[in-house]
Amino acid sequence: MQNLTRKIMLAMLVGAATGVVINLFAADVAVVMDYVVGGLLYVIGAIFIASLKMLVVPLVFVSLVGGVTSLGNLATLGRMSVKAISLYMVTTMIAITIALSLAIAVGTGADFDIGGSSASFTGRDAPPIADVFINMVPSNPIAAMASGNMLQIIVFALLFGIALTMSGERGKTIIALFRDLDVVVMKMVEIIMRLAPFGVFALIARTFATQGIELIVPLISYFLTLTCALGFHALIVYPTVLKGLSGLNPLTFLRKMRDPASFAFSTASSGATIPITLRTAEAKLGVDNAVASFTVPLGATINMDGTAIMQGVATVFIANVYGVDLTVTDYLMVVMTATLASIGTAAVPGVGLIMLTMVLNQVGLPVEGIALIIGVDRILDMMRTACNVTGDCVVTCVIANSEQALDIATFNDPAAGALELATEELPASKA
Numbered sequence: 024m025q026n027l028t029r030k031i032m033l034a035m036l037v038g039a040a041t042g043v044v045i046n047l048f049a050a051d052v053a054v055v056m057d058y059v060v061g062g063l064l065y066v067i068g069a070i071f072i073a074s075l076k077m078l079v080v081p082l083v084f085v086s087l088v089g090g091v092t093s094l095g096n097l098a099t100l101g102r103m104s105v106k107a108i109s110l111y112m113v114t115t116m117i118a119i120t121i122a123l124s125l126a127i128a129v130g131t132g133a134d135f136d137i138g139g140s141s142a143s144f145t146g147r148d149a150p151p152i153a154d155v156f157i158n159m160v161p162s163n164p165i166a167a168m169a170s171g172n173m174l175q176i177i178v179f180a181l182l183f184g185i186a187l188t189m190s191g192e193r194g195k196t197i198i199a200l201f202r203d204l205d206v207v208v209m210k211m212v213e214i215i216m217r218l219a220p221f222g223v224f225a226l227i228a229r230t231f232a233t234q235g236i237e238l239i240v241p242l243i244s245y246f247l248t249l250t251c252a253l254g255f256h257a258l259i260v261y262p263t264v265l266k267g268l269s270g271l272n273p274l275t276f277l278r279k280m281r282d283p284a285s286f287a288f289s290t291a292s293s294g295a296t297i298p299i300t301l302r303t304a305e306a307k308l309g310v311d312n313a314v315a316s317f318t319v320p321l322g323a324t325i326n327m328d329g330t331a332i333m334q335g336v337a338t339v340f341i342a343n344v345y346g347v348d349l350t351v352t353d354y355l356m357v358v359m360t361a362t363l364a365s366i367g368t369a370a371v372p373g374v375g376l377i378m379l380t381m382v383l384n385q386v387g388l389p390v391e392g393i394a395l396i397i398g399v400d401r402i403l404d405m406m407r408t409a410c411n412v413t414g415d416c417v418v419t420c421v422i423a424n425s426e427q428a429l430d431i432a433t434f435n436d437p438a439a440g441a442l443e444l445a446t447e448e449l450p451a452s453k454a
Contacts, residue, residue: 031285034220035227042231056232064229071222074215075286075295078208080168082298083320084180085204090316091184092198100181100317103422107318110264110418111326112362117260118328119361122252122335123354131244131336132343173294173324181317205312212298216282223289230401242399249336249403253329257410261417269424275435276420279307280413287408291401293323293415300412306440308416309433310423318422322415329407334361334382341383341392353386360385 049055091100159174161167167175187194187201262273283300290296297320304315338357342349349357360382380390423429433439 030220031223031282034224035285035289038224038227039231041224042228042233045228045232050232060229060232064225064232067225068222068229071218071225072290072292072295074218074222075290075292075298076171078211078215078298079173079294080171080176081204082208082212082301083173083176083316084168085201085208086301086312086316087177087180087320088184088187089198089201089205090313091181092187092194092201093311093313097185097188099426100185103314103317103426106422106425107321107418108325110421111322111414114260114264114414114418115326115328115331115362116358118252118256119331119335119358121256121260122249122332123339123357125252125255126248126336126339129244129248130343131248132340134244171294173320177320177324209302212302216299216302219286223285226289230405242396245336245340245396246399246403248340249333250406252332252336253406253410256328256332257413261413265417265420268421269429271420271424271434275437276308276417278437279303279440280416282307283412283416284409287412288405291404291408293326293408293411296408296412297323300415303440304416304419307433308420309430309439310419311426311428311430314423314426314428315419318419319415322418323412326411326414326418328414329410331361332410333403333407334379337379337393337396338382338386338388340396341388342386344392344395345389347388349386356385357382 045055045060158172159178161172161175161179164175164179167179187198190197258277262277265271265273265276280303283296283303286299287293287296293300300323301315301319304310304319305312335357338349341347379393383390383392420429420434
C-alpha cells in the first residue's frame with residue numbers, strides 16, 4: 024500500500040488541476056457545474072467533512088478525560104495550562120506583528136482601484152471579551168457537545184477528569200473505560216484517514232472550480248503578502264520556536280506535519296482536523312496522550328495565528344484602499360484586539376472574516392472593505408488553517424518536551440505512526 028501522505032498530496036494536486044480545468048473550460052456548462060461540481064464533488068466533500076466533525080467531540084472529550092486522569096498530579100495540569108496558553112498567546116502576537124510589518128513595508132492596497140466594486144459585506148459584532156470568558160463554562164454540557172462548543176467541552180472534560188482522579192478506587196473503573204474508548208475512537212480516525220484522498224480531491228477540485236483565477240489578479244498584492252507572511256510564520260518562526268525551546272529537529276517536525284497540514288488545507292477547519300492533528304502528535308511526534316489530548320484541542324480553539332496574520336494584512340490593505348492613515352497606537356490596538364479575538368473563535372471555515380469586523384471597528388476602518396477580499400478568502404483560509412495546526416503541534420511538542428512526556432525515538436523515527444503500521448492484527452477467535 025502506498026504511503027497515505029503521498030496519496031493525499033497527489034489528490035490535492037490532481038484536484039487543483041481538475042478544478043482549474045473546469046473553471047477555465049466548463050464554467051458555463053450547466054451540466055458540469057450542477058452535477059459534477061455542485062453535485063458529485065460537493066457530496067463527497069461534504070460527507071468527508073461531516074465524518075471528520077463526527078469524531079471531534081467524542082475524540083476531544085474521551086482523550087482529554089483520559090489525559091487528565093493519567094497525569095495523576097493535578098499540579099501538572101495547572102502548569103501545562105499556563106505554558107500552553109502563554110505560548111499560544113505569544114505566537115499569536117508574533118504572527119500579527121510580522122503581518123503588520125510586512126504589509127506596511129509592501130504597501131499592500133495602495134494601488135488598488137475601488138471604483139467599480141459593488142460587493143457588500145455585513146459584519147457581525149464580536150461578543151465582548153467578558154462574555155467570551157463567561158461562556159467558557161457550560162450551563163449544559165450535553166448542549167455544548169451537541170453544538171460543538173469546544174471551549175465548553177474542554178472545561179467540562181477537565182473538570183470531569185479531575186473529579187475522576189479525586190474519586191480514588193471508585194473512579195478507576197471509569198478511567199479504564201475512557202482509556203479503552205480512546206483506543207476505539209482512534210481506530211475510527213484511522214478508518215476515516217484511509218478515505219481521505221477521495222475527500223481531499225473533491226474539496227480541492229470544487230474550490231478551484233468555483234474560485235476563478237481572475238479573482239486573484241486585482242488582489243495579487245494582498246494575496247502574495249498574506250501568503251508570504253503565513254509561509255514565514257509556519258516555516259521560520261515555528262521551527263525557530265521549536266528548536267529554541269525544545270532542541271528538536273525542525274526538519275523532522277515539518278516532514279511529519281504533512282498529513283495534518285494537508286487535511287487542514289483541504290477542510291479549512293482546525294476543528295475538523297483535530298482527529299488527524301491529535302493522531303500525528305501522538306503516533307508520529309511521540310507526544311504522550313496526557314499532553315496532546317489537552318494542548319491540541321485547546322490550540323484548535325485559541326491558537327489562531329493564521330487568522331491573526333490575515334487580520335493584520337487585511338487591516339493595512341483596507342486602510343490603504345480607503346486612504347486612512349493608521350497611527351502607531353492603532354497598530355498596537357490591532358495587535359491586542361486580534362490576539363484577544365483568537366480566544367474562543369470557532370475553529371470553522373471563514374470565521375476570520377467575522378472576527379476581522381471586530382478589529383476594523385476597533386481602529387475605525389469601514390467594515391465594508393471586507394467585501395474586497397471575500398473573493399480570495401477561501402483559498403487563503405485554507406492556507407492559514409494549515410498554519411494554525413502547525414502551531415498547535417509546535418506548542419504541543421515544546422510542552423511535552425518540558426514535561427518529559429515526549430518520546431524522542433518516536434519523534435526521530437521517519438516511519439513512526441505510518442497508517443499501515445498502526446493497524447494491529449486481531450487475535451484469532453477462540454473456538
